[in-house]
Amino acid sequence: MxxxxxxxxxxxxxxMLQAYRLMQTSRMLDKKMLVMLRQGKSYFHIGCMGxxxxxAASAFSLIPKRDWLFPYYRDQTLVLGLGMTxxxxxxxxxxxxxxxxxGGRQLPMHYGDASLNIPTSSSSTGTQFLQAVGCAHASMRxxxxxxxxxAKPDYAVTLVCAGDGTTSQGDFHEALNWAAREKLPxxxxxxxxxxxxxxxxxxxRPGAKVATLGKGYEGLRVIEVDxxxxxxxxxxxxxxxxxxxxxxxxxxxxxxxxxxxPHSSSDxxxxxxPAKELEADKKRDPIELMHQFLLxxxxxxxxxxxxxxxxxxxxxxxxxxxAEGQAIAARETATTYVLSDKPEPKLVEPQIDxxxxxxxxxxxxxxxxxxxxxxxxxxxxxxQDVAGGKGGVFTATRYLTDKFGADxxxxxxxxxxxxxxxxxxxxxxxFKPVPxxxxxxxxxxxxxxIRNELTTIRYRSNNMxxxxxxxxxxxxxxxxxxxxxxxxxxxxxxxxxxxxxxxxSTALDAYGxxxxxxxxxxxxxxxxxKALYRQNFAKSKLPTGDDWLLPxxxxxxxxxxxxxxxxxxxxxxxxxxxxxxxxxADDIDVExxxxxxxxxxxxxxxxxxxAKTSRVLVLYEDNRFLGFGAEIAAEIAEKCFASLxxxxxxxxxxxxxxxxxxxxxxxxxxxxxxIVEAIQRLASx
Numbered sequence: 001m002x003x004x005x006x007x008x009x010x011x012x013x014x015x016m017l018q019a020y021r022l023m024q025t026s027r028m029l030d031k032k033m034l035v036m037l038r039q040g041k042s043y044f045h046i047g048c049m050g051x052x053x054x055x056a057a058s059a060f061s062l063i064p065k066r067d068w069l070f071p072y073y074r075d076q077t078l079v080l081g082l083g084m085t086x087x088x089x090x091x092x093x094x095x096x097x098x099x100x101x102x103g104g105r106q107l108p109m110h111y112g113d114a115s116l117n118i119p120t121s122s123s124s125t126g127t128q129f130l131q132a133v134g135c136a137h138a139s140m141r142x143x144x145x146x147x148x149x150x151a152k153p154d155y156a157v158t159l160v161c162a163g164d165g166t167t168s169q170g171d172f173h174e175a176l177n178w179a180a181r182e183k184l185p186x187x188x189x190x191x192x193x194x195x196x197x198x199x200x201x202x203x204x205r206p207g208a209k210v211a212t213l214g215k216g217y218e219g220l221r222v223i224e225v226d227x228x229x230x231x232x233x234x235x236x237x238x239x240x241x242x243x244x245x246x247x248x249x250x251x252x253x254x255x256x257x258x259x260x261x262p263h264s265s266s267d268x269x270x271x272x273x274p275a276k277e278l279e280a281d282k283k284r285d286p287i288e289l290m291h292q293f294l295l296x297x298x299x300x301x302x303x304x305x306x307x308x309x310x311x312x313x314x315x316x317x318x319x320x321x322x323a324e325g326q327a328i329a330a331r332e333t334a335t336t337y338v339l340s341d342k343p344e345p346k347l348v349e350p351q352i353d354x355x356x357x358x359x360x361x362x363x364x365x366x367x368x369x370x371x372x373x374x375x376x377x378x379x380x381x382x383x384q385d386v387a388g389g390k391g392g393v394f395t396a397t398r399y400l401t402d403k404f405g406a407d408x409x410x411x412x413x414x415x416x417x418x419x420x421x422x423x424x425x426x427x428x429x430x431f432k433p434v435p436x437x438x439x440x441x442x443x444x445x446x447x448x449x450i451r452n453e454l455t456t457i458r459y460r461s462n463n464m465x466x467x468x469x470x471x472x473x474x475x476x477x478x479x480x481x482x483x484x485x486x487x488x489x490x491x492x493x494x495x496x497x498x499x500x501x502x503x504x505s506t507a508l509d510a511y512g513x514x515x516x517x518x519x520x521x522x523x524x525x526x527x528x529x530k531a532l533y534r535q536n537f538a539k540s541k542l543p544t545g546d547d548w549l550l551p552x553x554x555x556x557x558x559x560x561x562x563x564x565x566x567x568x569x570x571x572x573x574x575x576x577x578x579x580x581x582x583x584x585a586d587d588i589d590v591e592x593x594x595x596x597x598x599x600x601x602x603x604x605x606x607x608x609x610x611a612k613t614s615r616v617l618v619l620y621e622d623n624r625f626l627g628f629g630a631e632i633a634a635e636i637a638e639k640c641f642a643s644l645x646x647x648x649x650x651x652x653x654x655x656x657x658x659x660x661x662x663x664x665x666x667x668x669x670x671x672x673x674x675i676v677e678a679i680q681r682l683a684s685x
Contacts, residue, residue: 011231013299023052026077028316045265048076050258053286054227061237068117070132070160073109090323097329103462120461124452126169132160134425136186153247155185165196174418179250180217193259198272211254227255228286337463340521344551350543358539364507365396368514371546381409383436416446427467440475441487455498470524478531486658488622494599501598503527505573508540512550555602561591565609568619569595579675614645624652646685651678
């Protein structure tokens with residue numbers, strides 16, 4: 001054990017009584033909420049009972065409004081200790097509009113408060129670890145920016161909490177790895193009650209011990225503590241905070257606690273916990289232990305404690321009455337704050353020097369990144385192989401490290417969830433991360449961070465937090481990349497509210513859209529088609545200045561026509577134009593629309609074209625079934641039916657993985673001849 005204090009002795013009576021009041025407040029809140037649950041006044045509760053001592057000690061060890069907390073759903077005592085009020089906890093429990101955590105948008109006990117440096121939390125276990133690493137990264141950067149030369153570190157500390165079951169998540173280990181690598185000022189507090197809902201710790205990991213997990217990470221300090229003992233917990237957390245604040249690196253605290261309630265109000269722990277075990281846990285009740293000690297040490301009399309308890313009960317009752325009297329959010333607000341209300345930039349023609357040379361798409365990406373990094377020092381580029389002379393496997397970030405330094409363009413561990421999770425934490429601290437996922441095919445290990453975290457942060461926090469991360473990733477086939485280097489992923493991510501998706505077909509569009517994404521306030525998935533990176537037909541002359549932006553949701557008519565509309569994007573645009581040229585011999589005049597962005601997309605342009613031509617072919621590279629083109633086709637059929645003289649037609653990739661053989665690849669991906677045939681069939685309908 002790495003803690004010297006074995007009992008409550010040495011801790012002042014005043015601090016003990018403060019801690020007891022805090023712990024008892026949380027306990028009485030839990031009890032009152034359970035009563036209100038049975039009364040049908042709310043529908044869910046997840047309790048803190050048994051965790052109060054380590055949480056109170058953690059709150060006492062941090063500096064409120066300077067340090068940062070990433071809590072989990074059982075951290076009621078901790079958030080109270082950092083400044084959240086019983087009224088605010090009750091507002092969250094009753095889903096009132098004035099709930100500071102989410103305005104009633106999330107389940108109770110999902111805490112967040114920008115004024116207290118508590119970022120919005122979600123139900124996804126373990127996602128908070130990597131976000132906390134990003135937050136700690138921001139604290140280190142902010143301190144170094146203002147510190148005097150040779151000053152000793154005095155970092156704001158980030159505390160991230162979770163239960164023992166969450167240590168089985170990969171994000172936990174990725175977070176330990178990144179934090180230890182960077183010596184970040186972060187504390188991982190594992191409130192170890194021995195159960196992940198019904199699964200005991202012995203079934204979670206070998207040796208049934210959390211502390212041993214830290215042995216594989218050089219530079220990570222590990223502390224074990226009795227989390228039911230307030231004084232030992234205070235000593236342990238004091239050591240941990242001091243260690244992190246002074247720049248000695250991260251700390252893992254394994255705090256042994258008890259869970260005195262079922263996992264949640266939806267659980268019955270008597271189904272899986274022996275009665276003897278439950279009785280043994282009651283003997284470790286941190287509030288009862290504190291109560292007994294206060295009496296034994298004459299820090300308080302029975303009468304004084306009875307009076308204190310009565311005051312707490314009255315406070316909780318008052319808080320409940322107050323919260324019940326507050327309004328639930330108005331129905332019309334249910335769809336607000338999915339995205340920022342910041343308007344898109346105006347669509348204007350760029351100023352281009354006619355004598356300038358055309359550049360390929362990948363170089364346009366590089367220029368946009370360089371300009372935005374020069375404009376805003378908080379723009380950070382990181383990912384796999386992005387640093388130095390290599391600049392990524394496609395050289396999109398080449399020379400950015402030389403221009404802006406290794407702290408602005410740097411390599412990350414080869415772990416996609418790490419890259420996105422850390423980016424989220426940085427973004428919530430005001431940085432503008434532009435991480436690269438080396439191939440879209442490998443973004444899936446970051447899916448939890450993207451779907452449940454990145455896309456929901458603004459909405460679930462009721463506009464209190466945002467995370468405008470711009471994720472760049474190469475996608476698409478036609479390069480003989482095989483199954484895992486050819487995927488198209490736009491349809492999956494277009495389905496998620498709260499994120500924008502771009503897939504440009506020209507260097508100019510890529511340049512303008514990327515700058516717009518970086519300067520915007522929303523998360524963006526920026527897709528770069530690998531087959532277009534160096535194609536001559538995707539080359540463009542770029543603007544003479546650095547202030548031109550291309551707004552999202554504005555398509556382009558690449559070829560005007562009167563007989564038939566082809567709606568497409570990405571690598572299909574050039575093939576559609578070529579097919580349109582070929583069918584001119586058949587006296588078919590084709591209009592080609594390039595959407596440029598997937599979410600939002602320019603339906604007005606599509607509808608206008610369909611009204612003119614009365615026939616439409618939706619062309620996309622992805623698998624036909626449930627590809628994004630299916631959504632476009634459905635909207636056209638629903639909203640433009642009166643304009644149609646023929647069924648909406650789709651042409652897309654076959655519903656198979658992309659094979660490596662160039663002959664087989666050509667067979668399953670749309671080719672110009674396939675587009676010509678589809679146009680001819682549709683025109684003759």
